[in-house]
Amino acid sequence: MIRLDSVQRRYVSEEVETTALYDVDLAVETGEFVAIMGPSGCGKSTLLNILGTVDRPTGGRYRFGEQELAALAEPALARFRAETLGFVFQSFNLIDELTVEENVALGLAYRGSRAQARRARVAEAMDRVGIAHRSRHYPHQLSGGQQQRAAIARAIVGDPKLILADEPTGNLDTENGAQVMNILAGLNEGGATIVMVTHSPSHADMAKRRIDMLDGRVIASALRAI
């Protein structure tokens, strides 16, 4: 489903030049659940952002299915994200001025579906992560775990082909973290492809494949023994 060929990402600022990714090759197949691990600053988020097309590689090729994404213009990428991707972040990134329900509905806002159908899907997504009873709350009225579940509901409401999660449990306690992981695992079971960054070995173990990174390179890739 995903094929990265020697993807490079270099940041050039006035004084310093940082290379976040050196020639990363990566393939992810449909239905996989991949965990990316590595020390802070090794380029995990950068890789995830490139996968999510919210960042562009400075070199290399990125193919998604049959499409060469590096060649697409920004509006086409926006449409691609709206239809294909779901994001989950460490810091939840809910919009403070919107309720849970509205935040979740935002996941459909840019897909042009009909309001009726949208309603039902939003309710269903909230049900799946167990946040329906807080649908009229604002983010600041929720606990961290609840906020992350709302964020996941927003990510899955559009039935994305690929879910990208950047340290989804990083800001959560063990119990809430486990809850979120169970939801993700359930989603994968249901057929969703997931790429997740995590620092927790136990959470990484819940994935089917583990990728280790160091200083902008992929150093190991291993399937979980079942």
Next chain:
Amino acid sequence: MNRFALLSLYRSLTRHKLYAALNVGGLAVGIAVFLVLALYVRFETGFETWLPRHDQVYLVQTEWHIPDSPFNGAFPNTMGGLLDQMREDFPGLVGTRIRGGEKGGSVLRGGGATTEDIAQVDPNFFRVFDLPMLSGRGDTALASPASALISETAARKYFGTSDPIGQTLTIAVDSPQVYRVAGVFRDLPQDTELQFSVLLPLPKTVPNPYWYHWGSTSISTYLRFATAADARSFAQKLPPFIDRRGFKDLGKDAHKTVNLTLLPIARQHLEPQGQQSASRKITVATLGIVGLLTLLIAIINYVNLATARAGLRAREVAIRKVLGADRGALIRQFLGEAVLMVAVAALGGLILAELGLPLVNAAGGLSLTIPYAEIVPALIGLTLLVGIVAGAYPALLLSSFPAASVLASARAPGGGRAGTRMRETLVVVQFGLAIAFMIGTFVLVAQTRHVRNADLGFRRDGLLLVTSLSDSNVTPAQAHAVLAAMRTLPGITAVGIANQMAGGSGTNNADNVPLPGKPGNGPSLRWIEAGQGFFDVYGTKPIAGRLFDDAHGSDDGTKRAKGVAENIVITRKAVATLGFRTPADAVGKTVGGSNPLTIIGVVPDLRFLSPRLPNDPTYYVYKRDLPSDPVASLRVSGDPRAILASVRTLWQQMVPQVPFDGDTADARLGRLYQADDRATRLFAIGAGLAVLIGCVGLWGLASFNTQRRVKEIGIRKTLGASSGDIVRLLIGQFLRPVMIANLLAWPLAFVAMRTWLAGFDDRVALSPLYFGAATLLAVAIAVLTVIGQSRRASRAAPAWAMRHE
């Protein structure tokens, strides 16, 4: 404020240089506009306050109350002999008269004559107007009938560096006479209605047949009273005095026709005369309000940008709180910051005002200067006031952020919903005022343009006016000779004589015309004495009947036998006033009681006077020889300036003892429009800058809002929003306050502009176009601003946006 507070302010300002510049710059411009307009208001309202004991001096106004008369209202003049009669009836009264003033006479030197501002005054003039003297004594000099006092400038002009005291000048007011200079007074300041550079003693007898005629107005009379109560009690004694003294000329209850009132001289400058609207007062008040509102807009800007910035500093506030700063300390810190910023802005404003003042002076025909000794303390006061007003809200808002939740993590502060709403309200007020200013500018500019281009009933270009013909020192023989010579000058196609002309000659007459078969005195009409060629010069064609014609000997009013009706030509407006249905109906009819007038023709209305004055119904009489107080209007082809120069040369050869006075009609009419032109320019400058500040504020706020929403934009983009979606979202949110601002601006501007236009008789309609145009402009500005901002934000890579907090 401690060292760290200052340091963090400095960092925060230098990190957001542009916002700091907008914040302080906008306020500086606002303060500069306010300062300059405050100086203007101070100047306009401070007339005569330079005069020692000015609060004891009163001008006697003549107030006319004649039904329908175009001359009703109060005028700053009285009958010449009024003070004599007052002195007889009220012994001990202190008062003086001023006869003449601007262009009040001429100084004769070396065979030529120069016009000078000459006033004849009572010998006790200095008991009322204690002018500062440079040399000689003012209070004794005028007792001698051949003494003169002259101004510094006049002394330099006529005597150079030599001592003027004791030297002689030949001066013509009614007729030439030699005077000996007895003293020199300081030049009169700008802020005075007094206008003279030479003071002469008022002669015992003045060649004016109306000197003791009640109802005439030929001079200014001033009185001094020790207290306001004295002035009031004197004013109460006036009606019986008028009834007693004016009985002969005005009949019973004379004070009901012509009343006398006392006006403190400090108020004279802004007081409307006669039928004039209170345009000067309105202008001063309007520009004062523009200054205040511009300052308000700038303050709103400051508050908006400061509270917006506050959101970005929430983490700093939270950390300070954790470290032990209490709310009071934080409030003090932010108030201190505000006062500091405003102080910088005030300094900037002062510099801008100083730099901009020459421009404003040129635009407004002013000579304002910044009186630093007064302005600096006032500015310090203003700084504290504005600093506290502008700093209070951000200070309270910032210091109230709950530290725990700000630090807790992802929960973004930013003033919350209340802060947003407050900011939106302020934007509405600010933009509403800006839109009202735009509408005002459009209307004012349209009106001044209209006045310049409106059809006056005659062609204003290629028209010259010679006013020195009316000088009493021109003999009738000279007048005839010079008029005949003008007719033969190349470039002059027609010469017309009358006692009225384009731009007004200063001679104004009106009389009641009794209508046959109707009771009462009849309507009041203006009348003009037209001489030869007058209608030719003004290109006037009859609508009905005919014009004056020398072939009809009976047209000439001077040769008319007693009791025979006088032939008149009336204006179109007079047709209805005199009770006729159509112009054709009026022709051949006779109106008037004991002084019968036969209408021979009807002509279009000609507007000679200010567009602010009603163009009254008028009739013309014909004086073939010379009208009284004649002025000449010349129709020319070719360069009017060059022809004016040749007329001047001709005049100086033929009438050397009287200075030439003449101008183009364009220049003369321009003087009628000058005050409004200047007011419009000042308004436009003030309003333009206010709008600019408003735009800067909107820009700053839009950029802050966008920045504040960078995270949201990033989220939306990861969800697939395109750049276009984001721009639309942001514009939609900004357009709402702008549209509400219109609702605020329209009624405000409508009422203000209707009041302003009501001061004009000849005015533009208050078309919805001005409102629509201002709204369109405001929306365009808002949309462009937001597009500029949000395009930048929406183009930013979402990854960056998500990281950005």
